[in-house]
Amino acid sequence: MSDLIFNVDSVTLRFGGVVSLNDVSLHQKRGEILAVIGPNGAGKTSLFNSLTGVYQPQEGSIFFTNREGKVISIIGKKAHRVASAGVARTFQASRMFSALTTFENVKIGAESHRGIGVIGAMVKGPRTRRGERHSDERTEELLKFVGLYDKANVISSSLSYGDRRRLEIARGLATDPQVLLLDEPAAGTNPAEKIQLTELIRKVRDEMGVSILLIEHDMKLVMALAERLYVLNFGSVIAEGSPEAIRSNPVVIEAYLGSSDDESEKSPS
Amino acid sequence: MQTFLRNPHLRRFGISFLVMELVALMTGPPGSTQTPTAGFRGSFFEASSFYGLFRTQRWVVFLALAVVVFAIWSGWLTQGSVIRTTTSKALTYPRAVTQRKPVRWSLLGVALIVALLLPRIVDDAFWHSAMTEQIGVFVLLATGLNVVVGFAGLLDLGYVAFYAIGAYTTAWITGSLPTPAPFHGHFDPFVAIPVAIVIVMVAGILLGAPTLRLRGDYLAIVTLGFGEIVTIFANNLYGITGGSQGSGPIPHPVLHVGPLHYVWSLKPVPYYYLLLVFLVIFLIAFSLLEHSRIGRAWTAIREDEVAAESVGINPLKYKVMAFAIGASTAGFAGVVTASQSNNVFPSSFTLQSSINILVLVIFGGMGSIFGVVVGAIIIQVAYSYLLHTPPQGYQSADLYMYLGALLVLMMIFRPSGLIPSRRRQREMVLSKAGEGHMDEVLTGDTP
Ligand SMILES: Nc1ncnc2c1ncn2[C@@H]1O[C@H](COP(=O)(O)OP(=O)(O)O)[C@@H](O)[C@H]1O
Ligand SMILES: [Mg+2]
Numbered sequence: 191m192s193d194l195i196f197n198v199d200s201v202t203l204r205f206g207g208v209v210s211l212n213d214v215s216l217h218q219k220r221g222e223i224l225a226v227i228g229p230n231g232a233g234k235t236s237l238f239n240s241l242t243g244v245y246q247p248q249e250g251s252i253f254f255t256n257r258e259g260k261v262i263s264i265i266g267k268k269a270h271r272v273a274s275a276g277v278a279r280t281f282q283a284s285r286m287f288s289a290l291t292t293f294e295n296v297k298i299g300a301e302s303h304r305g306i307g308v309i310g311a312m313v314k315g316p317r318t319r320r321g322e323r324h325s326d327e328r329t330e331e332l333l334k335f336v337g338l339y340d341k342a343n344v345i346s347s348s349l350s351y352g353d354r355r356r357l358e359i360a361r362g363l364a365t366d367p368q369v370l371l372l373d374e375p376a377a378g379t380n381p382a383e384k385i386q387l388t389e390l391i392r393k394v395r396d397e398m399g400v401s402i403l404l405i406e407h408d409m410k411l412v413m414a415l416a417e418r419l420y421v422l423n424f425g426s427v428i429a430e431g432s433p434e435a436i437r438s439n440p441v442v443i444e445a446y447l448g449s450s451d452d453e454s455e456k457s458p459s
Numbered sequence: 460m461q462t463f464l465r466n467p468h469l470r471r472f473g474i475s476f477l478v479m480e481l482v483a484l485m486t487g488p489p490g491s492t493q494t495p496t497a498g499f500r501g502s503f504f505e506a507s508s509f510y511g512l513f514r515t516q517r518w519v520v521f522l523a524l525a526v527v528v529f530a531i532w533s534g535w536l537t538q539g540s541v542i543r544t545t546t547s548k549a550l551t552y553p554r555a556v557t558q559r560k561p562v563r564w565s566l567l568g569v570a571l572i573v574a575l576l577l578p579r580i581v582d583d584a585f586w587h588s589a590m591t592e593q594i595g596v597f598v599l600l601a602t603g604l605n606v607v608v609g610f611a612g613l614l615d616l617g618y619v620a621f622y623a624i625g626a627y628t629t630a631w632i633t634g635s636l637p638t639p640a641p642f643h644g645h646f647d648p649f650v651a652i653p654v655a656i657v658i659v660m661v662a663g664i665l666l667g668a669p670t671l672r673l674r675g676d677y678l679a680i681v682t683l684g685f686g687e688i689v690t691i692f693a694n695n696l697y698g699i700t701g702g703s704q705g706s707g708p709i710p711h712p713v714l715h716v717g718p719l720h721y722v723w724s725l726k727p728v729p730y731y732y733l734l735l736v737f738l739v740i741f742l743i744a745f746s747l748l749e750h751s752r753i754g755r756a757w758t759a760i761r762e763d764e765v766a767a768e769s770v771g772i773n774p775l776k777y778k779v780m781a782f783a784i785g786a787s788t789a790g791f792a793g794v795v796t797a798s799q800s801n802n803v804f805p806s807s808f809t810l811q812s813s814i815n816i817l818v819l820v821i822f823g824g825m826g827s828i829f830g831v832v833v834g835a836i837i838i839q840v841a842y843s844y845l846l847h848t849p850p851q852g853y854q855s856a857d858l859y860m861y862l863g864a865l866l867v868l869m870m871i872f873r874p875s876g877l878i879p880s881r882r883r884q885r886e887m888v889l890s891k892a893g894e895g896h897m898d899e900v901l902t903g904d905t906p
Contacts, residue, residue, distance in 0.1 A: 242769065273771035285766040287759050289885035298759050299770040301752040308780060311751035312744035318751060325752070345885060365770050 194255060195220045195369050195401045196241065201250030203236055203425075210236035211247060212425040218369070220255070223395055223402040225412045227436075228422035229446060234405045235282055237422070238371050240264075241403075242279050243272035257368060274302075278362030279371035282405075284354040288347035292357055295346050296332055299364030301325040332360040335397075336390060352383030356390065363394065369401040370394060376408045388414050413437070421445065472529045479525040483517060531569060566829075567739075574735055578728045589843035591727040591799060594836060595734035596792050601819035601835040602741055602828065603788025608817065609826030609880065610749060611781030612761035613671065614679040616813055617686025621659045621786040623693060623808035625793020628655040630706035630803050638699040648712040648798035652791060659790030660783045667782035671775055686813050693805035705804035709797050723798070730799040737795075741788060745828055748784075757781060758882055818862060822869060824876025826883040834877045838862075 196218040203211040210233045218224045226234050239245040241252060243264055252264040256275045264272055273279075287295050301321065310318040333339040336356040341349065346357055355375045362370050372391065376384050388411055395402050406412045412419070412433070419436045421429040423445040429436060436442055488501040503518040578587060600622060607615045627636070629651040634640040670681045693700045701707070711723040712733075723729050748754055759767040760774045767774060797803045823834020845853060869876070875883050 244765065244768075268773070269765070269768040270771050270773045273769055279769055281766070281769075285763050285769075287762045287766065289762060289882050290755075290758060294755060298752075298755050298767075298772070302756065302771040308748075308753065308784070311748050311753050314747050314751070321752070347885075361770060 197253040203247040225416035232422040233425040243269040276368035278367035280358035282373040293342040299361040351378040475528040476525040483521040588727040607785035617682035619813040620689035621789035625655040625790030626797040626803040629797035635707040663783040663786030667779040671778040824879040827880035830878030
């Protein structure tokens with residue numbers, strides 16, 4: 191039962207007349223690196239927003255297995271509750287706290303799921319001090335893990351695209367998640383950064399045991415990482431399977447390249 | 460001369476000296492047509508006493524003041540360089556930046572000594588009451604509003620409502636309102652301090668919990684309405700608040716703890732010290748708060764609420780918290796005002812006062828505790844001065860014209876305030892450069 195981190199069943203999400211997700215069903219096993227691909231406007235980001243409580247789908251169910259192994263429903267929960275339950279994410283257009291340093295960005299993630307002691311914070315009591323120290327240590331660890339330790343005191347808005355992605359990953363990991371949702375992490379990065387990113391994502395899963403759900407256009411990265419894929423088009427799942435199966439699936443090729451037969455030899459990109 | 464100007468110490472001393480001589484001239488006796496130089500001579504050679512300590516001439520006093528200014532200036536710079544070196548070390552020790560001392564003790568110490576001696580330095584009945592009613596209370600109010608507006612980024616246009624609730628609570632529990640007081644009343648106003656803080660905090664939560672879900676402008680309008688409602692209630696609920704006649708006489712607080720025994724009276728100076736004690740407590744608490752995880756969460760919400768939620772921060776909870784903390788500060792200010800001025804009138808809690816307090820915060824620098832305190836002192840001193848010795852042609856109605864002009868100039872030359880908060884200033888620069896996210900569509904397709 192609880193070896194499914196996500197279990198999405200017949201989810202439909204509409205904005206007025208626009209159907210962003212149409213009867214989408216998918217599941218992710220614990221520890222899996224799962225990818226969602228599809229052309230622009232297919233509904234990938236909408237799916238992420240539904241999984242994280244930012245959007246509330248009108249139909250269907252989304253179940254998530256939390257740290258304690260309890261299956262909880264995502265629909266109807268506020269985004270911050272979903273995050274606390276163990277779903278971390280990055281954003282397509284990276285969203286950092288841009289006036290804060292790299293260190294502070296990650297620290298906010300590390301300390302957000304502990305209780306708030308207002309009085310303790312006002313007098314800087316022992317519990318607050320201990321909490322600060324703990325978050326500092328965790329932040330340092332994560333900055334080393336993603337390779338941003340030497341940029342700890344840089345104002346985050348001055349980071350390069352690649353570094354911003356890594357910062358967002360570190361911030362998400364700081365919340366001690368069960369699953370990390372990455373929305374086009376390779377967008378805007380250069381080839382060298384892409385290789386580093388691929389390694390980092392695999393390391394997150396292998397060393398931290400965090401499941402990965404990935405949206406990506408870069409097929410090389412997807413094929414290198416993903417163990418299984420879903421293909422979305424016009425809000426519907428049109429295919430599911432291993433990278434090899436997806437690569438040669440005619441439906442997918444058509445969705446990506448239109449119906450011109452002579453191009454079907456090429457892999458979708 | 461060249462070498463003189465090049466030596467930074469001499470230069471600083473020279474500037475301090477010149478400024479103080481200018482002050483000596485300005486505060487010296489006036490000349491007359493018969494003896495035009497009398498004012499000039501009198502400014503320096505008139506007999507004067509050094510704050511009642513020993514008798515001397517004016518120039519000695521101002522020379523001493525110049526030395527003091529020079530010393531503080533140099534001290535400030537030395538400390539600045541200490542801070543700069545710790546920041547450069549920060550690269551090797553990343554924690555150094557986040558663990559930067561939230562309270563600058565030396566600065567606080569100097570300011571505290573000056574504040575403690577102030578009633579003796581400025582020994583004047585008008586300034587004594589101005590120090591308490593105009594400056595002390597409003598610095599406190601501005602500090603509290605800064606938590607709401609500066610830290611949490613919530614525009615509160617009805618802040619004075621909490622001030623009013625604090626004042627009326629004091630009147631209520633001391634049995635000075637037409638409505639019967641709890642436990643047959645006649646509590647000491649000291650008891651009112653915790654009671655008012657709790658009541659005002661509850662009012663803040665009750666108002667905040669449903670309304671803080673609103674964004675920006677809507678929140679401003681709701682708080683504006685709340686402020687008006689409270690004033691109207693105070694004015695019209697004659698049987699409860701005493702209406703526009705105000706409350707009955709409110710007793711002065713009495714301190715009776717062990718060997719300590721003190722009775723406050725109509726005199727403002729003891730209230731000044733009471734305010735000072737609490738102001739220091741609030742300032743230290745808010746500084747620590749700003750540099751705690753709560754302060755960081757406020758910054759996160761202010762910058763990008765969606766991202767803040769994505770790491771598990773509940774924006775509503777933190778906003779309500781800021782609201783309640785700000786409100787309770789105003790509540791305390793209300794207690795002091797009520798017991799010092801002996802009664803409360805609805806006319807003291809108008810929209811105008813809310814806006815005045817907001818101006819203090821914006822002028823000083825939203826989110827910067829130090830800036831807000833300095834800004835509030837400057838504006839309130841200027842305001843009291845205009846009240847005390849209005850320049851020729853000045854009428855009290857002109858005040859808002861000048862205040863408005865001041866704000867316009869501020870917005871042009873120092874948009875993040877007199878002494879901006881570092882984070883706020885960065886945000887300002889970034890949003891100009893098109894960074895940061897306001898309410899853009901979550902799809903992220905907009906680059
Ligand atoms: N907040 C929203 N309001 C209106 N329409 C939206 C909103 N979010 C997404 N959509 C629509 O949903 C569709 C899918 O968008 P999106 O999920 O961003 O696609 P993808 O990430 O696959 O490029 C688009 O047609 C988009 O216009
Ligand atoms: Mg998208």
